[in-house]
Amino acid sequence: MRRKEKFIEALLALCAGISVFTTVGILYVLVSESYGFFATVPLSEFLTDDQWTPLFADQHFGVMPLVAGTLLTTVIAIALALPVGLTIAIYLNEYAHPKLRKSVKPALEVLAAIPTVVYGYFALTVVTPFLQQIFPELAGFSALSAGLVMGVMIIPIISSLSEDALFAVPKSLREASYGMGATPFQTSFKVLVPAASSGIIVSVILAISRAVGETMIVAIAAGQQPNLTANPFVPIETITTYIVQVSTGDVERGSLEYKTIFAAGITLFIFTFILNNISFWIKKKFLQKYE
Amino acid sequence: MSYKLEAENINVHYGSNHVIKNVSMKLQPNTVTAFIGPSGCGKSTFLRCLNRMNDYIDLFHLDGKIKVDGKNIYDKKVRVEELRKQIGMVFQKPNPFPKSIYENVVYGLRIQGINKKSILDETVERSLQQAALWEEVKDDLKKSALQLSGGQQQRLCIARTLATNPTVLLMDEPASALDPISTSKVEELIHDLKKDLTIIIVTHNMQQAARVSDTTAFFYLGDLVEMDATKVMFTNPRETQTQNYITGRFG
Amino acid sequence: MSEVNWNRIKDRSFKYFGIGCTVFGLSVLVVFLLSIIIQGVARIDWDFITSMPSRFAEKAGILPALIGTLWILVLTAAISIPIGVASGVYLEEYGKKNRFAKFLEINIANLAGVPSIIYGLLGLEIFGRIMAMGGSILAGSCTLALLILPVVIVSTREAIKAVPDTLRQASYGLGASKWQTLSRQVIPASAGGIVTGIILAISRAIGETAPLIVVGALVFVPFVPSGPMDQFTVLPIQIFNWVSRPEKEFGVNAAAAIIILLLVTFVMNGIALYLRNRWQKKIKW
Numbered sequence: 001m002r003r004k005e006k007f008i009e010a011l012l013a014l015c016a017g018i019s020v021f022t023t024v025g026i027l028y029v030l031v032s033e034s035y036g037f038f039a040t041v042p043l044s045e046f047l048t049d050d051q052w053t054p055l056f057a058d059q060h061f062g063v064m065p066l067v068a069g070t071l072l073t074t075v076i077a078i079a080l081a082l083p084v085g086l087t088i089a090i091y092l093n094e095y096a097h098p099k100l101r102k103s104v105k106p107a108l109e110v111l112a113a114i115p116t117v118v119y120g121y122f123a124l125t126v127v128t129p130f131l132q133q134i135f136p137e138l139a140g141f142s143a144l145s146a147g148l149v150m151g152v153m154i155i156p157i158i159s160s161l162s163e164d165a166l167f168a169v170p171k172s173l174r175e176a177s178y179g180m181g182a183t184p185f186q187t188s189f190k191v192l193v194p195a196a197s198s199g200i201i202v203s204v205i206l207a208i209s210r211a212v213g214e215t216m217i218v219a220i221a222a223g224q225q226p227n228l229t230a231n232p233f234v235p236i237e238t239i240t241t242y243i244v245q246v247s248t249g250d251v252e253r254g255s256l257e258y259k260t261i262f263a264a265g266i267t268l269f270i271f272t273f274i275l276n277n278i279s280f281w282i283k284k285k286f287l288q289k290y291e
Numbered sequence: 292m293s294y295k296l297e298a299e300n301i302n303v304h305y306g307s308n309h310v311i312k313n314v315s316m317k318l319q320p321n322t323v324t325a326f327i328g329p330s331g332c333g334k335s336t337f338l339r340c341l342n343r344m345n346d347y348i349d350l351f352h353l354d355g356k357i358k359v360d361g362k363n364i365y366d367k368k369v370r371v372e373e374l375r376k377q378i379g380m381v382f383q384k385p386n387p388f389p390k391s392i393y394e395n396v397v398y399g400l401r402i403q404g405i406n407k408k409s410i411l412d413e414t415v416e417r418s419l420q421q422a423a424l425w426e427e428v429k430d431d432l433k434k435s436a437l438q439l440s441g442g443q444q445q446r447l448c449i450a451r452t453l454a455t456n457p458t459v460l461l462m463d464e465p466a467s468a469l470d471p472i473s474t475s476k477v478e479e480l481i482h483d484l485k486k487d488l489t490i491i492i493v494t495h496n497m498q499q500a501a502r503v504s505d506t507t508a509f510f511y512l513g514d515l516v517e518m519d520a521t522k523v524m525f526t527n528p529r530e531t532q533t534q535n536y537i538t539g540r541f542g
Numbered sequence: 543m544s545e546v547n548w549n550r551i552k553d554r555s556f557k558y559f560g561i562g563c564t565v566f567g568l569s570v571l572v573v574f575l576l577s578i579i580i581q582g583v584a585r586i587d588w589d590f591i592t593s594m595p596s597r598f599a600e601k602a603g604i605l606p607a608l609i610g611t612l613w614i615l616v617l618t619a620a621i622s623i624p625i626g627v628a629s630g631v632y633l634e635e636y637g638k639k640n641r642f643a644k645f646l647e648i649n650i651a652n653l654a655g656v657p658s659i660i661y662g663l664l665g666l667e668i669f670g671r672i673m674a675m676g677g678s679i680l681a682g683s684c685t686l687a688l689l690i691l692p693v694v695i696v697s698t699r700e701a702i703k704a705v706p707d708t709l710r711q712a713s714y715g716l717g718a719s720k721w722q723t724l725s726r727q728v729i730p731a732s733a734g735g736i737v738t739g740i741i742l743a744i745s746r747a748i749g750e751t752a753p754l755i756v757v758g759a760l761v762f763v764p765f766v767p768s769g770p771m772d773q774f775t776v777l778p779i780q781i782f783n784w785v786s787r788p789e790k791e792f793g794v795n796a797a798a799a800i801i802i803l804l805l806v807t808f809v810m811n812g813i814a815l816y817l818r819n820r821w822q823k824k825i826k827w
Contacts, residue, residue: 008721009636015628016637019650019695022688026660029667084563091560104564106815111571113811115749117778118578118800121785125793126577152570159567185553206655213657215752216778220785240659240752247662247756253671261756265663269656276655280648344715349639375717382715386708389731399716402726448712455716 030269033262040256046263052226052242054260055249061260063267065226069143069236070268073218074211076147076232077154081207084151085158086193086200092159093166094184094192105160112156120220123149128221137233141223144232150217157207158200165199166192198286205279209272215240239268293361295320295489296341296459301355303336305348311337312513318506320458323481323490325500325521328510329541334493337510338461341491342378343371359459376403379452383464385444387436387451392419392428395436395447399455414454422450423480442473449480460484462492466499478503497537501525509533575804582797590798594764595780599791604799606763607780610679611748611806613767614776617683618690618747623740626691630698630736635724654692661689662756670758677758680770685757686750690743697739701732734821738814745810749803751778777803 038046041061049062088108092101128145132138138145169192177187193200215238223235224245237245243261251257296318303311311333318324326334336345343364345351356363364374376399387395396418397411405411415432419425424446428434436447445465452460462481466474481490481503494500500507501521508518509532517524517533528534535541593603629646637643665685675681705728713723729736754776755761761783763775777799784796 005719005721009632012628012632012636013642015625016632016643016646016695018625018688019629019646019653019691022653022664022691023649025668026656026664029664030660033667084566087556087560087563088567091557091564095557095560096564104568107571108567110808110811111567113745113807114574115751115778115803115807117749117751117781117785118804121781121796121800122574122577124785125581125797126573152567155567183549183553185556186549188556209655209657213659215657215659216782219752220782240657243659243663244752244755247666247758248761262663265660269660272655272657273652276652280651342715344711347714372717372719375715380715382708382711384708386712388709388712388727398713398718398726402716402718402722451712451716 026269030262030266033259034266037256037259037263040259041263050228052237054257055246055251061263062228063239063264065228066237066239066242066264067267068228068230069218069222069226070212070238070240070271072143072230072232072236073147073150073214073222073238074208076144077151077211078204078208080148080151081154081158082204085155085203085207086162088155088159089162089166089200090188090193093163094188101163105163108156108159111153114153116153116214116216117220119149119153120146120217123217123221135233139223139234141221141225141235142233143222143236146218146220146222147232149221150211150214153214153217154207154210157210158203161203161206162196162200165196165203168199169195198282202279202283205275205282209275209279212271212275213240213268215244219244239264293320294318295360296491297356297358298341299356299358301337301340301353301357303333303340303345303354304350304352306350310513311340314510314515316508316515316518318489318491320489321485321487322506323485323492323504324506324508325504326491326493326508326510327495327497327500327536328516329536330495331512332510333513334508334510335463338463338491338493341459341461342375342380344380346371376455377457378459378461379455379457380461381445381449381452381463381465384468385441385448387439387444387447389435389437391433392436392439392447393432395451396454398451403455418450418454419447421453421484422446423476423483424450440473442469442476445469445473445477446480449477453484458488460488460490462490464493464495467495474499497525509536511536578797578800578804581794582799582801585794585798586801590795591802594766595762595783596764599789599795602784602792602795604777604780604802606766607775607777607799608802609766610759610763610774611776613679613770613774614683614686614754615744615748617679617770618686619740619744621683621687622690622694622743625687626694626740626743627698627736629691630695630702631724631729633695634699634702635720635728650692650695654696658689658750659752659756661685662753664688665753665757675771677760677773678771679767679774681757682754682759682774682776683770685753686747689750689753690747693743693746694740697742698732698736701735701739702728704735705731734817738818738821741810741814741817745807745814748776748810749778749807751776751782755779755782777806 046061046063049060050064051060051062052065053060092104123145127149128140131145173191173195174187177191218238219241224237224241225235226237227234242264246261294317298314298316301311301314314337326338328334339345340353341357353365357365388398393415396415400411400414416425419428424443427443436444439447466477484490492503504521507521507524509516511532517528517530525537590603592605593601594605596602633643633646662685665681669675669681669684670677709727709731710723713727759779760773760775761779767774781796781799784792
């Protein structure tokens with residue numbers, strides 16, 4: 001019987017070990033193909049050329065336009081999601097009736113469950129025309145439209161996690177503040193938000209990471225033109241949408257053009273890996289305070 | 292005469308915490324022994340050593356020998372699963388499985404591979420009779436155990452333990468979560484079960500210890516201060532500490 | 543104006559701002575769903591569901607995409623459920639003390655944060671090329687299974703964590719082994735939570751687009767896939783295809799397909815939530 005128990009434990013451990021296979025697989029794939037890429041295109045060119053045109057006759061391999069596109073849409077998304085998400089979190093936590101909190105929270109999480117293609121459709125067919133009425137110079141495909149819709153999509157990430165962080169702040173701190181005659185506004189901003197800051201920051205980092213990795217909303221609504229720009233009214237291409245673009249086309253396996261998607265991929269992976277681990281580190285270091 | 296259970300110089304450490312200090316005792320078969328003492332004195336810990344339930348705790352370390360029917364239960368060759376069929380345990384808060392009454396009782400048999408309906412049926416009736424629960428539940432054994440009252444659930448847990456035919460029964464404050472009527476039912480049960488089993492009961496309630504046990508052991512801060520026939524312990528204990536605890540000076 | 547009054551005004555204004563933001567979040571959702579329904583609901587009929595895609599918007603349907611989604615759903619579930627639940631059980635019940643388990647935990651937490659398109663690249667090379675599955679349903683399912691694995695693992699762990707220890711104690715006390723205790727008590731008791739987590743994970747998988755495109759799912763599939771090695775498309779990709787076309791009629795098709803996709807997604811989420819509520823009520827330990 002003891003042998004059977006050991007066998008079962010080993011089998012279960014093996015299953016758990018498949019996650020290692022995934023990580024190894026991802027690293028292997030990204031590194032091996034990128035290695036081939038960087039053997040041809042020097043890292044310096046990759047980082048400093050201001051055009052990304054690997055599929056054109058005149059090939060340029062500067063990744064900055066893609067990074068700029070990713071950054072631009074992400075910044076727009078966060079610019080919307082952070083204030084709105086945080087405000088919702090504070091409102092639900094400190095002002096709203098507990099019943100309201102209970103019903104609003106799951107409703108907002110519906111936003112997170114909607115497939116991103118659907119958001120893309122919404123961005124293209126509803127948001128863009130609407131914005132064009134305000135900004136006539138807005139192009140049919142733009143970073144602004146995609147960024148705003150992405151922002152809506154990530155509101156629940158910030159609002160839910162921040163709300164949990166605020167909720168976890170000990171009652172005694174609240175009571176101390178109210179006991180001195182502070183309003184909910186003052187208590188929230190002077191006491192609660194600072195106390196919950198690590199949890200809130202973690203939620204923002206996770207939201208950023210999500211936005212950076214987002215593909216379909218941008219693929220549908222932002223056009224697919226690499227553009228090193230900070231102008232939100234024009235089409236752009238992000239790292240992720242470039243990969244999709246190549247995948248929907250006919251690119252020969254093993255060619256340099258093929259390898260570009262892995263070079264783009266490893267860039268993306270490094271970004272999100274750093275972001276995620278910063279958030280883990282913050283979580284570990286500071287959240288222990290209110291165990 | 293041979294002892295059912297013998298503990299020789301038991302010392303237990305949780306990491307660097309010395310929680311049981313050199314305890315020795317010998318228990319006669321077919322007797323009821325009560326462990327009494329204030330909270331945290333080690334009586335539950337010691338009880339759990341007797342069926343090796345403490346094995347699951349990290350940093351648990353035991354020195355000494357505990358012999359049941361002459362054999363050391365901490366010997367490396369001992370199979371813990373076998374041991375626990377012989378030495379049953381009833382916990383403080385009733386913990387029936389979220390299954391039917393029938394399935395609760397036969398669990399101990401099914402895990403041994405015994406699945407024959409006739410054997411199971413017979414065991415269910417016998418165990419529930421022994422636990423004085425049969426009359427109350429015999430008409431609906433498929434009912435969920437969680438629908439029983441607290442007292443019934445605890446008697447079900449006792450029946451469940453009795454199903455594997457143990458010879459020793461360990462009870463860790465079995466009635467502390469129960470109302471007075473259920474408590475007296477459980478105490479009656481202990482009296483009846485004594486015929487077939489050797490019983491050890493940890494209790495906070497000294498009147499209960501006096502009512503139910505033949506021998507009483509008083510633990511204090513990990514030491515076995517005194518152990519004697521219950522009548523003697525409660526009327527004329529040797530140690531002052533025992534006297535003070537029993538008369539309520541502390542604890 | 544006194545300090546106190548000024549503070550009150552700030553407080554009041556923020557409260558309204560808070561209400562406004564919450565309303566904004568919810569109303570965007572409503573506007574969103576309404577606009578899609580208005581645009582697309584008229585297009586949905588039996589023909590739409592059973593036709594193949596076509597150059598002509600009025601004739602185009604979602605049949606291959608729907609069947610493809612079903613195939614992907616079943617295979618992804620079949621692959622990820624056993625592996626995910628087993629991993630969750632291992633990490634929660636066996637791995638408490640060793641360093642291997644700690645390492646796995648960190649690994650899984652990282653994998654959960656990797657963008658889905660990277661999984662697509664993984665699938666393309668490892669499943670598609672090295673394991674020679676090509677752009678098949680199997681390659682797609684394996685890829686998605688790896689993608690949702692962290693979700694299944696985490697929810698399995700949470701469900702198992704919720705089982706009170708006294709149940710395990712009772713089982714051990716009767717002489718059961720670790721595996722007997724797990725298989726007969728712990729896992730059945732946590733089944734509700736595990737199933738909820740699985741449904742939510744699968745519902746996420748069927749909404750995924752980018753990783754499947756990268757693995758090689760086709761954007762235009764004029765046939766119904768009949769086996770796991772066939773090429774395929776899924777609803778989200780079909781939607782993507784139609785949205786990318788300039789003709790307005792294809793936009794209507796897209797909206798109609800979206801309604802179907804959302805129906806499936808919401809029904810699955812609804813079932814999961816219902817199960818979670820029932821399961822939480824049952825546990826009045």
